[in-house]
Amino acid sequence: MSGQHDLHAIKEQLDAIEQELRSLELWGGEDKRPSDSDLNSQTPFCLDTIEFHEWLEYVLIERFRIMIAAGAPLPAAMTVHTYAQEQYRGQWGVYRSLIGALQTLDNLITIESNQG
Secondary structure, three states: OOOOOOOHHHHHHHHHHHHHHOOOOOOHHHHHHOOOHOOOOOOHHOOOOOHHHHHHHHHHHHHHHHHHHHHHHHHHOOOHHHHHHHOOOOOHHHHHHHHHHHOOOOOHOOOOOOOO
């Protein structure tokens, strides 16, 4: 069957993104967790309520880990790295590894359809 996610590789990439956030000293942990109302913003990436790195930690990584553990379906496509490129414009040297890790995750999530 075509179009299946490699869950092991996705889990490893989520860990790699966490490690990159930690190395950038952007990982907040539970004691710096934004409020539930901030995390439930309807604006893409919760841009109006939290920082992008907080969205990565408390929304993207957390939700993907929950979905994988529950056996829930993952999205068939994702392009978070393009937002990260825009977010960190002019700071490429500092955020290059994080953006690259996000691009790898995007590639793992995005399933090519082999319909013929």
